[in-house]
Amino acid sequence: EIVLTQSPATLSVSPGEDATLSCRASQSVSSNLAWYQQRPGQAPRLLIYSASTRATDIPARFSGSGSGTEFTLTISSLQSEDFAVYYCQQYHEWPPAFTFGPGTKVDIK
């Protein structure tokens, strides 16, 4: 099973600043990586798939990069609604054993 680790566990950012979140895979997942945002009390929302493609209706301030084992989610100029927990997910394994990272909480500094 591919294990994902995310860093940092918590990121304190001021509104208007940029945030950089990392996700590392225990073995290569090629570009088969997605990012989700989860606000308190809500279901997760797909932000990014294929490592760098924004999902439908996701603002351009969210961008993803990376391939293989190292991935980054960048949120430019954080807005109040962006303070949430972010998870990465790999979908590379076959037979599928989709796994999520433990999450990074972005909170207000």
Added chain:
Amino acid sequence: QVQLQESGPGLVKPSQTLSLTCTVSGASISSASYFWSWIRQPAGKGLEWIGRIYSRGSSDYSPSFKSRVTIFSDTSKNHFSLKLNSVTVADAAVYYCATGFIVETGNTFSVWGQGTVVTVSS
């Protein structure tokens, strides 16, 4: 627009079977363009993929659940269901059903239900 709604008992006794159903609207559960998954989230913790059903009844399960889980569909009701056997308190969580439009976003979860809380207690 695809929408999902979970339903089922909110309380299950230890050693019994947890049964949940996800009702699908806006898409046919028989469509080869989608897969239909269950994901859970224990309180204050992260997300765990349980398994999925797709392509007219084919299924895949997480190794962590494979020995005690079944996911199946009812095309006449356009819903799919989860059965998790021999539950313990560790199975208490919010259970989500989720789907993805394979040809567009691959094996990612682009639509989620609101989630249903399951408590395990005698």
